[in-house]
Amino acid sequence: MRAYRLFVLTGTLALALWAASCNGDNDPGPGGTSDAGVDGGSLPRPDGGGTDGGGSQDFACNVARQEGCAEGQSCHFADLADGGTGSRCFEAECDVVAQDCAEGQRCTYATEDGVTRRRCVAPGTVGEGAPCTLAPSEGGLAYDTCQQGLFCRQAPEGQGSGFTCQRLCHATTQCGNSGECNTVLRLEGTDELPLLCGPPSPSCNPFGQDCTAPLSCYPSSSGPVCAGSGTRTEGQSCEFSNQCTPGSACVNAGGGLTCRALCQPxxxxxxxxGSCRALDGNPGVGACVP
Known part of the structure; x- marks a missing residue:
């Protein structure tokens, strides 16, 4: 199961999307991880806040911008008690994307006595896309053989087999040529849900609904993509487009994020x-707003 998390600020409407694509990639990685999708919302509000207009406090901080946390903390997605997904501030000695350890060390997720946390350790030697394993360690501390900013997990579909080093990220701008910041890692021993750069999401026609069931087509920052289908109807509050029924999207036209029908300007x-207002990054696609 690969999980895609996308976020876009449009010129006139704010649009957010949570998309999940199943591909059978559920095997735990060398560090006790699995790349599994989460059914529910997971992106922060476009304004970086923690509410959705209906009083929800699920998003305490902004993952992509790393905003809303105190010094010594970083913002990560996390599972919620109700089965959804939100964002929380977590304390740790370093940031796996900023790589802010002392010179000659690497920040990564390391496991000891069943607890996984971000720690500064000796850097690995394996580069991005190359095969990786657990590093030899002493004292029961387990982490992988990847270089700074990378994490060892099962290779993405179409990019080899086995476990390879892949780039950690908070936002797609940090991926460069490595795709989109859209792959969720579940690590045993921590509530954090870190992100990796993964292949771009498949494109589709939001009016033709040409995705393979049970996925449906929703607008995103890079154009329409296939995503898990939602059930919320016109005018209901939302955090992501695919919490809404197919043929609609989660937009902010003032007054908070709500599901609105798609239209063609x-x-x-x-x-x-209402009126049909265009969604940037999605040519020929708009949303009906009051």
Whole structure:
């Protein structure tokens, strides 16, 4: 199961999307991890806040911008008690993306006595995309053989087999040529849900709904992509587009994020009420707003 997390600020409407694509990649990594999707919302508000207009405090900080946490903390996605996903501030001695350890050390997720946390350890030698394993260690501390900023997990579909070093990220701008910041890691011994750079999400037609069931087509920052389908209807509050029913999206036209029907500016389908406002990054796709 590969999980895609996307976030976009549009010129006129704010759009957020949580997308999950299953590919059978559920094997735990050398460090006791698995790349599994989470059913539910997981992205911060476009304004970086922790509420959705309905009083929700699920998103305490902004992962992509690393905003909203105190010094010595960093923002990560985390599972919520109700089965959804939000963001929380976690304390640790270092940041796996910023790589802010002392010179000659690497920040990574290391496990000891069943507890996993971000620690400064000796850097590995394996580069991005190359095969990796657990590093030889003393005293029961376990971590992988990757270089700074990388983590060992099962290779993405179409990019080899076995376990390879892949780039950690908070936002797609940190991925460079490594794809999108869209792959969620579940690590035993921690509540943090760190992100890795992964292959771009598949494109689709949001009006034709040409995705393979049970996925549906929703707008995203890089154009429409296939995502798990939601059930929230017109006007209901939301955090992500695919919490909404197919053919709609989660947008902020003032007054908070709500599900709104998709439309084609100047064409069909048109809005039964309100006006059709274009969504940036999604040519020919808009949302009906009051």
């Amino acid at each position: 100047g064409g069909e389908p048109a809005c039964s009420s």
